[in-house]
Amino acid sequence: MIARLLRRAGISLIVLAGVLLIGFLMLQVIPADPAVAIAGPQGTDDEIEAIRRHLGLDQPILLQFVWYISRVVTGDMGQSVINNASVSAELLRAAGPTIELMCAAMIWAVPTALALGILAALRRGGIVDRLVMAVSVMGVSVPVFWVGLLMIQFAARTRAFPIQGRGGPLWTAEGLSHILLPATALGLILVGPVARMTRTTLSDALHADHVRTARAKGASELRVVLNHALRTALLPIITLVGLQVGTLMGGAVVTETIFSWPGVGRLAVGSIITGDYPMAQGAIIFLASAFILVNITVDVLNELADPRIGSRS
Amino acid sequence: MKHMTLPDSVMTAPPLLTVENLSVTFRTDSGPLPALDGISLSIRPGETVAVVGESGSGKSVLSLAVMGLLPPTAELTASGLIFDGEDLQAMSKRTRRDLRGRDMAMIFQEPSTALNPVQRIGDQLIEAIRLHEDIPTPKARARAIEALAATGIPSPELRVRAYPHELSGGMRQRALIAMALIHRPRLLIADEPTTALDVTVQAQILDLIRDLARDNGTATLFITHDMGVVAEMADRVAVLYAGRMVETASASDLFESPEHPYTLGLLGSMPQLNQRGAAMLPIAGTVPDLRQMPPGCHFHPRCPFADHRCATQRPDLRPLAGNRRSACHYAPLLETLETRA
Numbered sequence: 001m002i003a004r005l006l007r008r009a010g011i012s013l014i015v016l017a018g019v020l021l022i023g024f025l026m027l028q029v030i031p032a033d034p035a036v037a038i039a040g041p042q043g044t045d046d047e048i049e050a051i052r053r054h055l056g057l058d059q060p061i062l063l064q065f066v067w068y069i070s071r072v073v074t075g076d077m078g079q080s081v082i083n084n085a086s087v088s089a090e091l092l093r094a095a096g097p098t099i100e101l102m103c104a105a106m107i108w109a110v111p112t113a114l115a116l117g118i119l120a121a122l123r124r125g126g127i128v129d130r131l132v133m134a135v136s137v138m139g140v141s142v143p144v145f146w147v148g149l150l151m152i153q154f155a156a157r158t159r160a161f162p163i164q165g166r167g168g169p170l171w172t173a174e175g176l177s178h179i180l181l182p183a184t185a186l187g188l189i190l191v192g193p194v195a196r197m198t199r200t201t202l203s204d205a206l207h208a209d210h211v212r213t214a215r216a217k218g219a220s221e222l223r224v225v226l227n228h229a230l231r232t233a234l235l236p237i238i239t240l241v242g243l244q245v246g247t248l249m250g251g252a253v254v255t256e257t258i259f260s261w262p263g264v265g266r267l268a269v270g271s272i273i274t275g276d277y278p279m280a281q282g283a284i285i286f287l288a289s290a291f292i293l294v295n296i297t298v299d300v301l302n303e304l305a306d307p308r309i310g311s312r313s
Numbered sequence: 314m315k316h317m318t319l320p321d322s323v324m325t326a327p328p329l330l331t332v333e334n335l336s337v338t339f340r341t342d343s344g345p346l347p348a349l350d351g352i353s354l355s356i357r358p359g360e361t362v363a364v365v366g367e368s369g370s371g372k373s374v375l376s377l378a379v380m381g382l383l384p385p386t387a388e389l390t391a392s393g394l395i396f397d398g399e400d401l402q403a404m405s406k407r408t409r410r411d412l413r414g415r416d417m418a419m420i421f422q423e424p425s426t427a428l429n430p431v432q433r434i435g436d437q438l439i440e441a442i443r444l445h446e447d448i449p450t451p452k453a454r455a456r457a458i459e460a461l462a463a464t465g466i467p468s469p470e471l472r473v474r475a476y477p478h479e480l481s482g483g484m485r486q487r488a489l490i491a492m493a494l495i496h497r498p499r500l501l502i503a504d505e506p507t508t509a510l511d512v513t514v515q516a517q518i519l520d521l522i523r524d525l526a527r528d529n530g531t532a533t534l535f536i537t538h539d540m541g542v543v544a545e546m547a548d549r550v551a552v553l554y555a556g557r558m559v560e561t562a563s564a565s566d567l568f569e570s571p572e573h574p575y576t577l578g579l580l581g582s583m584p585q586l587n588q589r590g591a592a593m594l595p596i597a598g599t600v601p602d603l604r605q606m607p608p609g610c611h612f613h614p615r616c617p618f619a620d621h622r623c624a625t626q627r628p629d630l631r632p633l634a635g636n637r638r639s640a641c642h643y644a645p646l647l648e649t650l651e652t653r654a
Contacts (some may be wrong), residue, residue: 087561209426213380217441217492218414227440232431306431307476 001303008299012292017050019288023281024068028061030277037275077285078278080271085281091264095286097166101186101256102248104170104179109187110194110241115200118230124203132195139192144251148185148258155181164260173309182259189251190244197240201233208232235306243297246291328355329499329532330379334392337374340355340386343508346603348374348387354562358499361526361533363547363564365540365579369600370553372536376502379534380419381409397499415445418493420522422505424485428477434461434488435473441492460491464521483514490521499531504536519545540579544568552576555601555611558630572639572646574616610642618643 027034035052043051052058056067071077077087113136120132155161167178190247205211206229216226253265260266268283270276303309337349346654349371356362364372377383379394381401394401401409421427429437438457439450446453454473463607464487475486486506493501503522507515523546526533535546543550543564550567552575553562561575572575578596598615601607607614611625622642630640643649 021486209421209423210429212382213421213427213489213492214429216380216419218410218444219411219440220410228429232429308430308478 004303005296005300008296012296015292016289018056020069020072021048021065023285024065026284027277027281031258034081034277051255070213072285077282080276080279082271082274082276082279087278090279091282091286092268094262094264094283097261098252098265100166101172101179101182101263102245103251104183104206105187105248106190106241106245108183109190112187113191113194114198114237116191116195118202118225120195120199121202121206122225125201129199137197139188144185144189145258147188148182148255151181151185152258166262167250172200182255182261185259186248186251186255188239188245191242194237194241197237198233198282201236202229205229205233234303238305239298242294242301245294249274250289318341326357326359327396327398329358329360329397330462330624331355331393331395332375332379333391333395333640335375335378335391335394337371337378337383338388339384340388344604347606348556348603348613349378351551352558354558354561356500356532356534358532358624359365359527359530361523361546361548362492362533363550364553365537365543365550366553367538367600369555369603371556372538372553373504375502375553376419376534376536379500380413380417380502382413382570395652411445414493414498415496417502418496418498419502419504420486420489420493420506422488423509424482425477425509425651428485430477432476433473434475434477434480438473438488438492438495441495445496456495457491460495461488463525464488464491465517466491466537473596475513483518486510486518487521488512490518490525492530494525494529498531500534501526501535508537508539515542516545516619522546532637538632553569554581555606557604557611557640559612559640560638561630562635566635566637570645570647572633572637572644573612574618574646575612577646578615618646618649633640 028077033048035048035055035057038051039048056064059067061246075088078090079086080090087102116132116136120129123129152163155163161181162178162180165178167174169175170179202225206225207228210232211224211229214224219228249265252263253269254265255261256265257269264283264286268280271279328477332352332354335349335352335354336347339346352371352375354362354364354375363403364375366372372388374383378387378389379396379401383389389402391402396412405413421573428434431441438460439453442453442456443447443450448456451650457473458469461472465510466472466484466487472480472484472488477488480488487546490506501522506516510518519542522533525531533546537543547564549563550560550564551558552567552573554575560567560576562570563570567576570578571580575596581596596615601611601614607624608627609625610616610619610623610628613619616623618641626642628640629640630638631644632638639645
């Protein structure tokens with residue numbers, strides 16, 4: 001298992017290098033010249049030239065890339081061209097709220113989706129099943145920004161919940177009420193696919209031979225469903241939830257923007273709009289790394305859930 | 314062939330399981346599918362009854378019906394389904410569940426899929442123990458190791474920690490047998506337990522089932538399509554064809570003089586090791602579609618002895634001399650052949 005994990009980490013490093021390269025090249029192809037941006041509207045050609053030399057922009061691209069990598073490795077992702085703040089520090093500050101929002105979304109959405117999927121699988125073809133499937137198709141089809149806007153519309157009219165920003169730590173009432181709407185909107189992305197996957201894999205698993213064995217042992221129906229059928233059906237569900245975390249990060253960008261949530265997503269969108277390229281680059285690298293990390297975690301979880309995986313290699 | 318006769322006490326004891334006039338019909342999208350039609354059968358304590366037939370004959374449905382494991386799409390009617398003096402049909406689901414695994418247990422055909430793939434062998438056995446007995450886990454674990462040892466699994470104290478995929482097919486089946494017999498059930502249903510195994514392992518597993526059943530005084534309902542296995546295991550045999558019982562007799566009578574052309578066909582398609590050169594005679598044709606049964610005797614399109622009477626008139630399962638029954642108009646066959654010739 002440890003060998004597999006190491007190999008997995010090695011592959012991830014290559015992917016990460018690719019992400020860095022793309023992030024770096026992005027800065028090369030954009031029309032804006034960072035030296036011009038730093039010098040400001042009143043900067044003379046000499047000043048711009050001096051800044052360019054100071055930043056090493058007159059050196060060959062390959063050399064610049066090596067410098068860039070060595071700086072990123074030490075955690076230095078440069079400064080914002082807007083307010084000169086350290087990109088790393090800004091990202092670290094924004095990471096907390098984003099993780100908070102994603103966890104809050106998953107904490108309600110995954111159990112809800114599992115419950116809906118189980119209900120649908122047990123009463124396949126029944127009213128509950130059709131209702132669950134209809135709701136989940138709707139969840140998949142309706143874009144998150146639209147749901148978010150509807151919620152804001154509703155909340156603004158009834159003044160039931162705050163619709164802007166973060167209200168503080170989650171253990172305070174203020175913090176909870178602020179996260180409620182964005183977490184609900186974001187979580188809705190997950191419910192549909194996970195519920196459908198649970199329904200499909202569980203109804204297959206319910207017909208599996210080993211589930212029949214469990215019944216023949218005299219296990220109760222609840223035990224049969226949860227301990228035997230769901231336990232083996234869990235594998236593709238874990239994989240899907242993992243993949244959905246990626247979608248969730250995309251959704252977080254939108255959700256954070258709509259609800260002014262001070263996370264990485266809003267930082268990325270804001271920096272792209274204002275032309276703060278170092279910041280945008282940092283945010284993209286950050287999101288990509290997070291995605292890689294999630295995938296590794298899913299692999300490990302899968303291995304824990306299914307003993308057959310580890311011994312196959 | 315099995316020549317050991319049962320003691321008289323077994324032959325006269327009241328039956329452990331009585332199935333009377335059992336019919337099972339599945340509801341399907343293309344209409345009702347009759348899988349079993351009017352099956353009557355009984356097993357006495359310690360006895361081994363083999364249920365034989367081709368695939369589609371309904372023999373697995375019979376075992377699931379007795380266990381109470383039919384899917385919800387199945388509709389069961391019976392004038393009697395009595396286990397140990399209790400009416401199974403009148404039982405609450407809860408009581409029925411308590412019987413399963415404790416008083417009646419089952420071994421399935423595919424050892425590779427019948428075990429939970431993500432649970433250690435030991436944990437699956439411990440679950441089986443603790444479902445019916447309130448004992449602490451360490452004690453149950455010791456019992457599980459004992460049970461595995463009794464099935465001849467080498468170093469059972471290591472195997473309890475193994476996952477099913479880490480064991481061979483034969484070992485998995487041994488583990489399933491250990492699990493089924495852990496509460497010394499009164500009735501064991503073995504549904505083709507050796508079909509998926511290597512020939513060399515088959516004999517070992519058959520020996521194991523027979524020995525453990527004898528030691529525990531367990532009655533065995535043995536489902537198979539293999540007449541060789543029947544000869545090895547059974548005291549009595551019931552032959553099913555297309556959901557109906559066509560013949561029932563003691564194993565020795567059945568092998569000596571089959572009284573239904575279908576049984577004759579099954580015996581003819583059994584390879585004979587000691588009769589080198591003797592031709593294997595497969596039964597012509599296939600099992601009819603259960604939705605479109607031929608009129609009269611269901612077997613008549615494939616029967617070498619069939620005449621106009623068989624095509625129109627359905628034969629009942631009627632008693633013959635020597636405590637046996639056959640559903641053929643022309644049983645006893647030997648007499649018929651003599652008069653025809």
